[in-house]
Amino acid sequence: MLRIDKLKQLEICDAYFISSSTNRYYFCGFKSSFGYVIYTEGNAYFLTDKRYGEEARAFFNGQSIKVIDGNKNQLNDAIQEILSSASINTVGYEDNRTSCSDFNDLSGLINKKFIAVGKQIDKLRIIKDEYELAQIEAAQKVTDKAFAKILTIIKGGMTEKDICAELEYQLKINGADGIAFDTIIASGSNSSLPHASLSKRKIENGDFIVMDFGAKYNGYCSDMTRTISLGKPSAEMVKVYETVLKAQTLAINALKAGINCKEIYNISNNYISANGYEKQFLHGLGHGLGLEIHEGPWINNLSDEILEKNTVVTIEPGIYIEKSFGVRIEDLIIIKENGIKNLTNADKKLILI
Ligand SMILES: [Mn+2]
Incomplete structure:
Protein backbone atom coordinates (compact mmCIF):
# COMPACT_ATOMS: atom_id res chain seq x y z
CA MET A 1 0.00 0.00 0.00
CA LEU A 2 1.35 3.40 -0.97
CA ARG A 3 1.17 5.88 1.93
CA ILE A 4 3.96 8.13 0.70
CA ASP A 5 1.69 11.16 0.26
CA LYS A 6 1.26 11.24 4.06
CA LEU A 7 4.64 12.98 4.12
CA LYS A 8 2.91 16.01 2.61
CA GLN A 9 1.05 16.43 5.91
CA LEU A 10 4.30 17.29 7.67
CA GLU A 11 4.73 20.60 5.82
CA ILE A 12 8.25 20.95 7.17
CA CYS A 13 10.65 20.32 4.26
CA ASP A 14 10.82 20.53 0.49
CA ALA A 15 12.02 16.92 0.27
CA TYR A 16 12.15 13.85 2.54
CA PHE A 17 14.83 11.16 2.57
CA ILE A 18 13.70 7.85 4.11
CA SER A 19 16.37 5.26 4.80
CA SER A 20 14.95 2.87 7.44
CA SER A 21 13.48 -0.43 6.29
CA THR A 22 10.44 0.03 8.57
CA ASN A 23 9.49 3.39 7.08
CA ARG A 24 10.29 2.29 3.53
CA TYR A 25 7.79 -0.52 4.09
CA TYR A 26 5.25 1.73 5.83
CA PHE A 27 5.24 4.39 3.11
CA CYS A 28 5.63 2.10 0.08
CA GLY A 29 4.41 -1.36 1.12
CA PHE A 30 7.48 -3.07 -0.36
CA LYS A 31 9.75 -5.20 1.86
CA SER A 32 13.46 -4.65 1.36
CA SER A 33 16.59 -4.83 3.49
CA PHE A 34 18.28 -1.99 1.61
CA GLY A 35 17.12 1.16 -0.10
CA TYR A 36 16.00 4.76 0.15
CA VAL A 37 12.78 6.58 -0.57
CA ILE A 38 12.92 10.19 -1.69
CA TYR A 39 9.76 12.25 -1.76
CA THR A 40 9.66 15.75 -3.15
CA GLU A 41 6.97 17.95 -4.66
CA GLY A 42 4.57 15.03 -5.00
CA ASN A 43 7.16 12.83 -6.75
CA ALA A 44 8.35 9.62 -5.12
CA TYR A 45 11.49 7.58 -5.90
CA PHE A 46 12.39 4.12 -4.60
CA LEU A 47 16.15 3.60 -4.77
CA THR A 48 17.57 0.15 -4.18
CA ASP A 49 20.20 -2.27 -5.42
CA LYS A 50 20.04 -4.99 -8.07
CA ARG A 51 18.79 -7.62 -5.60
CA TYR A 52 15.43 -5.83 -5.48
CA GLY A 53 15.31 -4.06 -8.86
CA GLU A 54 13.15 -6.49 -10.82
CA GLU A 55 10.76 -7.19 -7.94
CA ALA A 56 10.41 -3.49 -7.10
CA ARG A 57 9.67 -2.48 -10.71
CA ALA A 58 6.94 -5.14 -10.90
CA PHE A 59 5.55 -4.13 -7.50
CA PHE A 60 5.38 -0.40 -8.28
CA ASN A 61 4.26 -0.89 -11.89
CA GLY A 62 1.44 1.57 -12.62
CA GLN A 63 1.94 3.43 -9.34
CA SER A 64 3.25 6.95 -8.97
CA ILE A 65 6.68 5.93 -7.69
CA LYS A 66 9.83 5.64 -9.77
CA VAL A 67 12.22 2.74 -9.14
CA ILE A 68 15.96 3.35 -9.50
CA ASP A 69 18.30 0.42 -8.94
CA GLY A 70 22.06 0.38 -9.13
CA ASN A 71 25.36 0.20 -7.30
CA LYS A 72 26.48 2.68 -4.64
CA ASN A 73 27.90 5.20 -7.13
CA GLN A 74 24.85 5.05 -9.35
CA LEU A 75 22.54 5.54 -6.38
CA ASN A 76 24.64 8.45 -5.11
CA ASP A 77 24.40 10.07 -8.55
CA ALA A 78 20.62 9.62 -8.53
CA ILE A 79 20.32 11.09 -5.01
CA GLN A 80 22.38 14.12 -6.12
CA GLU A 81 20.33 14.58 -9.26
CA ILE A 82 16.96 14.41 -7.47
CA LEU A 83 17.90 16.57 -4.48
CA SER A 84 19.90 19.18 -6.40
CA SER A 85 16.70 20.68 -7.85
CA ALA A 86 16.70 24.44 -7.30
CA SER A 87 13.27 24.27 -5.70
CA ILE A 88 14.61 22.12 -2.83
CA ASN A 89 16.13 24.04 0.05
CA THR A 90 15.46 21.66 2.92
CA VAL A 91 15.68 17.86 3.17
CA GLY A 92 14.02 16.02 6.05
CA TYR A 93 15.73 12.86 7.30
CA GLU A 94 15.14 10.22 9.98
CA ASP A 95 17.56 11.40 12.64
CA ASN A 96 16.33 8.68 15.03
CA ARG A 97 17.01 5.88 12.52
CA THR A 98 20.14 7.10 10.70
CA SER A 99 23.65 6.33 11.91
CA CYS A 100 26.08 9.23 12.22
CA SER A 101 28.18 7.62 9.52
CA ASP A 102 25.26 7.35 7.06
CA PHE A 103 24.26 10.93 7.80
CA ASN A 104 27.81 12.14 7.12
CA ASP A 105 27.76 10.31 3.78
CA LEU A 106 24.39 11.78 2.83
CA SER A 107 25.11 15.34 3.88
CA GLY A 108 28.48 15.12 2.12
CA LEU A 109 26.71 14.31 -1.16
CA ILE A 110 24.61 17.38 -1.40
CA ASN A 111 24.74 20.95 -0.20
CA LYS A 112 21.24 21.43 1.22
CA LYS A 113 19.89 22.10 4.67
CA PHE A 114 19.10 18.80 6.43
CA ILE A 115 16.32 18.85 9.01
CA ALA A 116 15.71 16.14 11.64
CA VAL A 117 12.11 14.94 11.26
CA GLY A 118 12.34 11.38 12.64
CA LYS A 119 9.88 11.96 15.47
CA GLN A 120 7.39 13.72 13.20
CA ILE A 121 7.58 10.83 10.73
CA ASP A 122 6.98 8.30 13.53
CA LYS A 123 3.89 10.25 14.58
CA LEU A 124 2.38 9.66 11.14
CA ARG A 125 2.26 5.96 12.05
CA ILE A 126 0.32 6.30 15.33
CA ILE A 127 -3.17 6.28 13.81
CA LYS A 128 -3.77 3.01 11.99
CA ASP A 129 -5.84 2.49 8.85
MN1 LIG B 1 4.21 -4.61 25.77
Whole structure:
Protein backbone atom coordinates (compact mmCIF):
# COMPACT_ATOMS: atom_id res chain seq x y z
CA MET A 1 0.00 0.00 0.00
CA LEU A 2 1.35 3.40 -0.97
CA ARG A 3 1.17 5.88 1.93
CA ILE A 4 3.96 8.13 0.70
CA ASP A 5 1.69 11.16 0.26
CA LYS A 6 1.26 11.24 4.06
CA LEU A 7 4.64 12.98 4.12
CA LYS A 8 2.91 16.01 2.61
CA GLN A 9 1.05 16.43 5.91
CA LEU A 10 4.30 17.29 7.67
CA GLU A 11 4.73 20.60 5.82
CA ILE A 12 8.25 20.95 7.17
CA CYS A 13 10.65 20.32 4.26
CA ASP A 14 10.82 20.53 0.49
CA ALA A 15 12.02 16.92 0.27
CA TYR A 16 12.15 13.85 2.54
CA PHE A 17 14.83 11.16 2.57
CA ILE A 18 13.70 7.85 4.11
CA SER A 19 16.37 5.26 4.80
CA SER A 20 14.95 2.87 7.44
CA SER A 21 13.48 -0.43 6.29
CA THR A 22 10.44 0.03 8.57
CA ASN A 23 9.49 3.39 7.08
CA ARG A 24 10.29 2.29 3.53
CA TYR A 25 7.79 -0.52 4.09
CA TYR A 26 5.25 1.73 5.83
CA PHE A 27 5.24 4.39 3.11
CA CYS A 28 5.63 2.10 0.08
CA GLY A 29 4.41 -1.36 1.12
CA PHE A 30 7.48 -3.07 -0.36
CA LYS A 31 9.75 -5.20 1.86
CA SER A 32 13.46 -4.65 1.36
CA SER A 33 16.59 -4.83 3.49
CA PHE A 34 18.28 -1.99 1.61
CA GLY A 35 17.12 1.16 -0.10
CA TYR A 36 16.00 4.76 0.15
CA VAL A 37 12.78 6.58 -0.57
CA ILE A 38 12.92 10.19 -1.69
CA TYR A 39 9.76 12.25 -1.76
CA THR A 40 9.66 15.75 -3.15
CA GLU A 41 6.97 17.95 -4.66
CA GLY A 42 4.57 15.03 -5.00
CA ASN A 43 7.16 12.83 -6.75
CA ALA A 44 8.35 9.62 -5.12
CA TYR A 45 11.49 7.58 -5.90
CA PHE A 46 12.39 4.12 -4.60
CA LEU A 47 16.15 3.60 -4.77
CA THR A 48 17.57 0.15 -4.18
CA ASP A 49 20.20 -2.27 -5.42
CA LYS A 50 20.04 -4.99 -8.07
CA ARG A 51 18.79 -7.62 -5.60
CA TYR A 52 15.43 -5.83 -5.48
CA GLY A 53 15.31 -4.06 -8.86
CA GLU A 54 13.15 -6.49 -10.82
CA GLU A 55 10.76 -7.19 -7.94
CA ALA A 56 10.41 -3.49 -7.10
CA ARG A 57 9.67 -2.48 -10.71
CA ALA A 58 6.94 -5.14 -10.90
CA PHE A 59 5.55 -4.13 -7.50
CA PHE A 60 5.38 -0.40 -8.28
CA ASN A 61 4.26 -0.89 -11.89
CA GLY A 62 1.44 1.57 -12.62
CA GLN A 63 1.94 3.43 -9.34
CA SER A 64 3.25 6.95 -8.97
CA ILE A 65 6.68 5.93 -7.69
CA LYS A 66 9.83 5.64 -9.77
CA VAL A 67 12.22 2.74 -9.14
CA ILE A 68 15.96 3.35 -9.50
CA ASP A 69 18.30 0.42 -8.94
CA GLY A 70 22.06 0.38 -9.13
CA ASN A 71 25.36 0.20 -7.30
CA LYS A 72 26.48 2.68 -4.64
CA ASN A 73 27.90 5.20 -7.13
CA GLN A 74 24.85 5.05 -9.35
CA LEU A 75 22.54 5.54 -6.38
CA ASN A 76 24.64 8.45 -5.11
CA ASP A 77 24.40 10.07 -8.55
CA ALA A 78 20.62 9.62 -8.53
CA ILE A 79 20.32 11.09 -5.01
CA GLN A 80 22.38 14.12 -6.12
CA GLU A 81 20.33 14.58 -9.26
CA ILE A 82 16.96 14.41 -7.47
CA LEU A 83 17.90 16.57 -4.48
CA SER A 84 19.90 19.18 -6.40
CA SER A 85 16.70 20.68 -7.85
CA ALA A 86 16.70 24.44 -7.30
CA SER A 87 13.27 24.27 -5.70
CA ILE A 88 14.61 22.12 -2.83
CA ASN A 89 16.13 24.04 0.05
CA THR A 90 15.46 21.66 2.92
CA VAL A 91 15.68 17.86 3.17
CA GLY A 92 14.02 16.02 6.05
CA TYR A 93 15.73 12.86 7.30
CA GLU A 94 15.14 10.22 9.98
CA ASP A 95 17.56 11.40 12.64
CA ASN A 96 16.33 8.68 15.03
CA ARG A 97 17.01 5.88 12.52
CA THR A 98 20.14 7.10 10.70
CA SER A 99 23.65 6.33 11.91
CA CYS A 100 26.08 9.23 12.22
CA SER A 101 28.18 7.62 9.52
CA ASP A 102 25.26 7.35 7.06
CA PHE A 103 24.26 10.93 7.80
CA ASN A 104 27.81 12.14 7.12
CA ASP A 105 27.76 10.31 3.78
CA LEU A 106 24.39 11.78 2.83
CA SER A 107 25.11 15.34 3.88
CA GLY A 108 28.48 15.12 2.12
CA LEU A 109 26.71 14.31 -1.16
CA ILE A 110 24.61 17.38 -1.40
CA ASN A 111 24.74 20.95 -0.20
CA LYS A 112 21.24 21.43 1.22
CA LYS A 113 19.89 22.10 4.67
CA PHE A 114 19.10 18.80 6.43
CA ILE A 115 16.32 18.85 9.01
CA ALA A 116 15.71 16.14 11.64
CA VAL A 117 12.11 14.94 11.26
CA GLY A 118 12.34 11.38 12.64
CA LYS A 119 9.88 11.96 15.47
CA GLN A 120 7.39 13.72 13.20
CA ILE A 121 7.58 10.83 10.73
CA ASP A 122 6.98 8.30 13.53
CA LYS A 123 3.89 10.25 14.58
CA LEU A 124 2.38 9.66 11.14
CA ARG A 125 2.26 5.96 12.05
CA ILE A 126 0.32 6.30 15.33
CA ILE A 127 -3.17 6.28 13.81
CA LYS A 128 -3.77 3.01 11.99
CA ASP A 129 -5.84 2.49 8.85
CA GLU A 130 -8.34 -0.37 8.48
CA TYR A 131 -5.79 -2.66 6.83
CA GLU A 132 -3.32 -2.16 9.67
CA LEU A 133 -5.96 -2.73 12.35
CA ALA A 134 -6.96 -5.99 10.65
CA GLN A 135 -3.34 -7.24 10.61
CA ILE A 136 -2.82 -6.38 14.29
CA GLU A 137 -6.09 -8.09 15.19
CA ALA A 138 -5.05 -11.19 13.25
CA ALA A 139 -1.65 -11.16 14.98
CA GLN A 140 -3.34 -11.05 18.38
CA LYS A 141 -5.72 -13.91 17.44
CA VAL A 142 -2.70 -16.10 16.72
CA THR A 143 -1.17 -15.03 20.05
CA ASP A 144 -4.31 -15.93 22.00
CA LYS A 145 -4.40 -19.35 20.31
CA ALA A 146 -0.77 -20.02 21.22
CA PHE A 147 -1.47 -19.06 24.83
CA ALA A 148 -4.45 -21.41 25.08
CA LYS A 149 -2.26 -24.21 23.76
CA ILE A 150 0.76 -23.54 25.98
CA LEU A 151 -1.45 -23.93 29.06
CA THR A 152 -1.93 -27.58 28.10
CA ILE A 153 1.82 -28.09 27.63
CA ILE A 154 3.43 -26.44 30.69
CA LYS A 155 4.44 -28.91 33.39
CA GLY A 156 6.68 -28.81 36.47
CA GLY A 157 10.32 -29.51 35.59
CA MET A 158 10.25 -27.73 32.22
CA THR A 159 12.81 -24.96 31.88
CA GLU A 160 11.99 -21.39 30.85
CA LYS A 161 13.78 -22.14 27.57
CA ASP A 162 11.60 -25.22 27.01
CA ILE A 163 8.43 -23.19 27.53
CA CYS A 164 9.72 -20.44 25.23
CA ALA A 165 10.48 -22.93 22.45
CA GLU A 166 7.02 -24.52 22.72
CA LEU A 167 5.28 -21.15 22.83
CA GLU A 168 7.11 -19.78 19.79
CA TYR A 169 6.38 -23.01 17.92
CA GLN A 170 2.69 -22.59 18.74
CA LEU A 171 2.77 -18.99 17.48
CA LYS A 172 4.24 -20.16 14.19
CA ILE A 173 2.01 -23.17 13.54
CA ASN A 174 -1.02 -21.01 14.34
CA GLY A 175 -0.12 -18.60 11.55
CA ALA A 176 2.53 -16.15 12.78
CA ASP A 177 5.20 -15.13 10.27
CA GLY A 178 7.57 -14.85 13.20
CA ILE A 179 7.80 -13.50 16.73
CA ALA A 180 7.28 -9.80 17.41
CA PHE A 181 10.10 -9.59 19.99
CA ASP A 182 12.20 -11.87 22.18
CA THR A 183 9.71 -13.89 24.23
CA ILE A 184 9.92 -13.38 27.98
CA ILE A 185 9.35 -16.43 30.18
CA ALA A 186 10.20 -15.47 33.76
CA SER A 187 9.51 -18.01 36.49
CA GLY A 188 9.72 -18.01 40.27
CA SER A 189 12.22 -15.43 41.58
CA ASN A 190 13.13 -14.47 37.98
CA SER A 191 9.64 -13.02 37.58
CA SER A 192 10.58 -10.05 39.79
CA LEU A 193 12.64 -8.81 36.82
CA PRO A 194 10.25 -7.13 34.33
CA HIS A 195 12.50 -7.99 31.36
CA ALA A 196 14.20 -11.11 32.68
CA SER A 197 16.37 -12.95 30.19
CA LEU A 198 15.52 -16.53 29.40
CA SER A 199 17.20 -19.12 31.63
CA LYS A 200 17.48 -22.84 32.16
CA ARG A 201 15.66 -22.52 35.48
CA LYS A 202 13.20 -25.38 35.97
CA ILE A 203 9.70 -24.34 36.99
CA GLU A 204 8.48 -25.79 40.26
CA ASN A 205 5.41 -25.81 42.46
CA GLY A 206 4.60 -22.42 43.92
CA ASP A 207 6.10 -20.48 40.98
CA PHE A 208 4.49 -17.63 39.17
CA ILE A 209 5.35 -17.72 35.47
CA VAL A 210 5.21 -14.42 33.58
CA MET A 211 4.87 -14.92 29.83
CA ASP A 212 5.21 -11.82 27.62
CA PHE A 213 5.06 -12.63 23.92
CA GLY A 214 3.73 -11.63 20.53
CA ALA A 215 3.43 -12.59 16.88
CA LYS A 216 4.31 -10.87 13.64
CA TYR A 217 1.63 -11.09 11.00
CA ASN A 218 2.08 -9.41 7.60
CA GLY A 219 4.68 -7.20 9.24
CA TYR A 220 2.46 -6.15 12.16
CA CYS A 221 3.00 -7.00 15.83
CA SER A 222 0.89 -8.25 18.71
CA ASP A 223 1.83 -8.18 22.37
CA MET A 224 0.33 -9.84 25.44
CA THR A 225 1.38 -10.90 28.93
CA ARG A 226 -0.17 -13.38 31.30
CA THR A 227 1.05 -14.53 34.69
CA ILE A 228 0.05 -18.05 35.71
CA SER A 229 0.75 -20.16 38.76
CA LEU A 230 2.23 -23.63 38.92
CA GLY A 231 0.48 -25.19 41.90
CA LYS A 232 -0.99 -23.16 44.73
CA PRO A 233 0.25 -19.56 45.10
CA SER A 234 0.83 -17.93 48.51
CA ALA A 235 -1.68 -15.44 49.92
CA GLU A 236 0.69 -12.58 49.08
CA MET A 237 1.03 -13.78 45.47
CA VAL A 238 -2.75 -13.83 45.13
CA LYS A 239 -3.02 -10.34 46.63
CA VAL A 240 -0.43 -8.96 44.21
CA TYR A 241 -2.13 -10.68 41.27
CA GLU A 242 -5.52 -9.25 42.16
CA THR A 243 -4.00 -5.78 42.66
CA VAL A 244 -2.39 -5.82 39.20
CA LEU A 245 -5.57 -7.11 37.59
CA LYS A 246 -7.70 -4.41 39.23
CA ALA A 247 -5.15 -1.72 38.27
CA GLN A 248 -5.35 -2.93 34.68
CA THR A 249 -9.16 -3.16 34.66
CA LEU A 250 -9.52 0.40 36.02
CA ALA A 251 -7.20 1.78 33.33
CA ILE A 252 -8.90 -0.17 30.52
CA ASN A 253 -12.32 1.01 31.66
CA ALA A 254 -11.12 4.62 31.47
CA LEU A 255 -9.65 4.33 27.96
CA LYS A 256 -11.30 6.45 25.31
CA ALA A 257 -10.43 8.75 22.46
CA GLY A 258 -9.44 12.18 23.76
CA ILE A 259 -7.97 11.11 27.10
CA ASN A 260 -4.46 12.11 28.19
CA CYS A 261 -1.99 9.21 28.45
CA LYS A 262 -0.64 10.42 31.79
CA GLU A 263 -4.17 10.28 33.20
CA ILE A 264 -4.49 6.60 32.22
CA TYR A 265 -1.11 5.81 33.76
CA ASN A 266 -2.11 7.56 37.00
CA ILE A 267 -5.27 5.46 37.34
CA SER A 268 -3.24 2.24 37.49
CA ASN A 269 -0.37 3.72 39.45
CA ASN A 270 -2.62 5.30 42.10
CA TYR A 271 -4.41 2.01 42.66
CA ILE A 272 -1.13 0.10 42.97
CA SER A 273 0.25 2.73 45.38
CA ALA A 274 -2.90 2.74 47.50
CA ASN A 275 -2.44 -0.99 47.99
CA GLY A 276 1.09 -0.59 49.32
CA TYR A 277 3.18 -1.29 46.22
CA GLU A 278 4.10 2.29 45.24
CA LYS A 279 7.77 1.44 44.64
CA GLN A 280 7.11 -1.84 42.87
CA PHE A 281 5.50 -0.73 39.59
CA LEU A 282 8.75 -0.42 37.65
CA HIS A 283 7.76 0.69 34.16
CA GLY A 284 5.29 2.62 32.02
CA LEU A 285 1.72 1.40 31.71
CA GLY A 286 1.67 0.85 27.97
CA HIS A 287 2.70 1.75 24.46
CA GLY A 288 1.46 1.83 20.92
CA LEU A 289 2.51 -0.81 18.43
CA GLY A 290 2.28 -1.53 14.74
CA LEU A 291 5.12 -2.43 12.40
CA GLU A 292 7.33 -2.13 15.48
CA ILE A 293 6.64 -3.58 18.90
CA HIS A 294 7.13 -0.24 20.64
CA GLU A 295 5.70 2.86 18.97
CA GLY A 296 3.88 5.94 20.18
CA PRO A 297 1.73 6.82 21.96
CA TRP A 298 3.55 6.21 25.24
CA ILE A 299 1.42 5.70 28.34
CA ASN A 300 3.56 6.75 31.30
CA ASN A 301 3.82 9.42 33.99
CA LEU A 302 5.51 11.92 31.64
CA SER A 303 3.39 11.49 28.53
CA ASP A 304 1.07 14.33 27.58
CA GLU A 305 -0.06 12.61 24.39
CA ILE A 306 -3.79 12.41 23.77
CA LEU A 307 -5.21 9.04 22.70
CA GLU A 308 -6.84 9.26 19.28
CA LYS A 309 -9.27 6.91 17.60
CA ASN A 310 -7.75 4.03 15.61
CA THR A 311 -4.69 4.01 17.85
CA VAL A 312 -3.60 0.63 19.23
CA VAL A 313 -2.14 0.49 22.75
CA THR A 314 -1.10 -2.05 25.36
CA ILE A 315 -2.15 -1.74 29.00
CA GLU A 316 0.34 -3.66 31.13
CA PRO A 317 0.70 -2.80 34.81
CA GLY A 318 3.01 -4.92 36.95
CA ILE A 319 4.19 -5.36 40.52
CA TYR A 320 7.63 -6.77 41.21
CA ILE A 321 8.74 -7.99 44.65
CA GLU A 322 12.53 -8.08 44.64
CA LYS A 323 14.10 -11.57 44.79
CA SER A 324 10.67 -13.08 45.28
CA PHE A 325 8.15 -12.87 42.42
CA GLY A 326 6.42 -10.53 39.99
CA VAL A 327 3.12 -10.17 38.16
CA ARG A 328 2.33 -8.44 34.87
CA ILE A 329 -0.91 -8.60 32.88
CA GLU A 330 -1.06 -7.06 29.40
CA ASP A 331 -3.87 -6.63 26.89
CA LEU A 332 -3.85 -5.09 23.41
CA ILE A 333 -6.57 -2.56 22.73
CA ILE A 334 -7.89 -0.49 19.82
CA ILE A 335 -9.18 2.97 20.72
CA LYS A 336 -12.39 3.42 18.71
CA GLU A 337 -14.42 6.51 18.01
CA ASN A 338 -16.88 5.35 20.66
CA GLY A 339 -15.28 3.08 23.22
CA ILE A 340 -12.58 0.48 22.73
CA LYS A 341 -12.02 -2.99 21.34
CA ASN A 342 -9.92 -5.31 23.51
CA LEU A 343 -8.13 -7.66 21.09
CA THR A 344 -6.86 -9.96 23.86
CA ASN A 345 -9.40 -12.64 24.61
CA ALA A 346 -7.43 -14.85 27.00
CA ASP A 347 -8.88 -15.17 30.50
CA LYS A 348 -7.46 -12.97 33.24
CA LYS A 349 -8.59 -14.77 36.37
CA LEU A 350 -5.55 -16.38 37.98
CA ILE A 351 -4.84 -19.65 36.18
CA LEU A 352 -3.41 -22.52 38.26
CA ILE A 353 -1.81 -25.44 36.46
MN1 LIG B 1 4.21 -4.61 25.77
